[in-house]
Amino acid sequence: MDTEEATTAAKTPPAADGSRWFYGCSIAVVALFALFALAAHAVTEFEKSLDGDGQMEQPGRSGSAYEPLGPGAxxxxxxxxxxxxxxxxxxxxxxxxxxxxxxxxxxxxxxxxxxxxxxxxxxxxxxxxxxxxxxxxxxxxxxxxxxxxxxxxxxxxxxxxxxxxxxxxxxxxxxxxxxxxxxxxxxxxxxxxxxxx
CATH class of the missing domain: 2.60.40.10 (Immunoglobulins)
Structure with missing residues (x-):
């Protein structure tokens, strides 16, 4: 092995390149999911600010005059x-x-x-x-x-x-x-x- 090959091998060990790539991708995926979660929360809060806190939110019937709630609801x-x-x-x-x-x-x-x-x-x-x-x-x-x-x-x-x-x-x-x-x-x-x- 000549000096040039030894220098190249020392600079880029094969195992180190693979694990750096894996860790880098893992961090990017986690950061991407965190950004999606923050964006979803921001959209939900923005939607609430548009219609106000006085809106009803429940599954099923809305509680309006045309979809009244029943007894016990x-x-x-x-x-x-x-x-x-x-x-x-x-x-x-x-x-x-x-x-x-x-x-x-x-x-x-x-x-x-x-x-x-x-x-x-x-x-x-x-x-x-x-x-x-x-x-x-x-x-x-x-x-x-x-x-x-x-x-x-x-x-x-x-x-x-x-x-x-x-x-x-x-x-x-x-x-x-x-x-x-x-x-x-x-x-x-x-x-x-x-x-x-």
């Missing part, structure tokens, strides 16, 4: 707020009771009682998409108690249950519970459709 808002309407419970006097539970998973205190221009919790006769039901009615018997339960602010990571007592004009009517938790910007109304009887 939960409306999930992008900012972490959860609202659940229980299954109605019948009583011997012809009334029904149910609850609306708020779970504050946001990073701030929430005022649930709204403002003079919006109703944070409303109950009406009829299907969710039909605001003008005829032939039957429903009365909320404990409006003052429900308003009192909504009055105090709901702290971060706290939960509050608001009881409702309803008296339908007849058994078996559809009733819609509309929940519009107040927000400084915008928050979608969650529609829950129930049957009393």
């Amino acid at each position: 939960t409306a999930r808002y992008e900012d972490g707020l959860r609202v659940t309407v229980s299954v109605p419970e019948a009583h011997d006097d012809g009334t029904y009771s149910l609850t609306v539970t708020y779970e504050n998973g946001t990073d701030e205190e929430l005022a649930l009682d709204g403002d003079p221009y919006s109703t944070p919790l409303a109950v009406r006769a009829g299907e969710a998409h039909d605001e003008y039901a005829t032939g039957y009615t429903v009365r909320q018997l404990d409006g003052d108690e429900a308003a009192a339960a909504l009055a105090p602010p709901l702290g971060e990571d706290d939960e509050r249950t608001v009881p409702l007592r309803l008296k339908p004009s007849r058994k078996g009517i559809p009733v819609t519970v509309e929940v519009t938790p107040p927000d400084t910007g915008y928050r979608e109304t969650a529609h829950f459709q129930l049957t009393l009887g």
Whole structure:
């Protein structure tokens, strides 16, 4: 082996070239996956910023007037707020009771009682998409108690249950519970459709 071959062999050992190439490719692949993950997270956050934290996001029915949630279902808002309407419970006097539970998973205190221009919790006769039901009615018997339960602010990571007592004009009517938790910007109304009887 002459001097020139020895110098070339010393500069580029065959095993070192293969392992450098392997490690270099491995680092590049890991960096590429990290970039894809960061890009996906950025796109998700950008999408949320476009439609706001007041949008509902849940599998299945949307909670809109045309796809109302059922009894026992939960409306999930992008900012972490959860609202659940229980299954109605019948009583011997012809009334029904149910609850609306708020779970504050946001990073701030929430005022649930709204403002003079919006109703944070409303109950009406009829299907969710039909605001003008005829032939039957429903009365909320404990409006003052429900308003009192909504009055105090709901702290971060706290939960509050608001009881409702309803008296339908007849058994078996559809009733819609509309929940519009107040927000400084915008928050979608969650529609829950129930049957009393």
